[in-house]
Amino acid sequence: MTTSITVEHIADQVMALPPSERGRLVDWLFDQELGHDSWDEQIAKDSQPGGRLEEILSKVRRDIEAKHTRPLDEFLDNA
Incomplete structure (x- = not known):
């Protein structure tokens, strides 16, 4: 059985990260989606x-x- 992951679940997990890890995630997302x-x-x-x-x-x-x-x-x- 496959478990679907919701955006809400991911958002909760992201908010649980320490600020420095959230910053790293934001940098990574930026590079993935809106890279220079x-x-x-x-x-x-x-x-x-x-x-x-x-x-x-x-x-x-x-x-x-x-x-x-x-x-x-x-x-x-x-x-």
């Missing part, structure tokens, strides 16, 4: 012509060309 390489690859793909960021990148380039920008430190000082 896949994030970088997705941003690179989205930044290419036809990618999801094409429209906003075009607007940013137009704003820069039209000098509709200001230095970041000036912006942050006025925030």
Whole structure:
């Protein structure tokens, strides 16, 4: 007979871990699901012509060309 494990059971077990072990688990999960390489690859793909960021990148380039920008430190000082 196979015992099914529920998310709730796993969550209870995770919460029972010492904080340092929970941190290690979070790091491992991050590497498995949202590793740096896949994030970088997705941003690179989205930044290419036809990618999801094409429209906003075009607007940013137009704003820069039209000098509709200001230095970041000036912006942050006025925030």
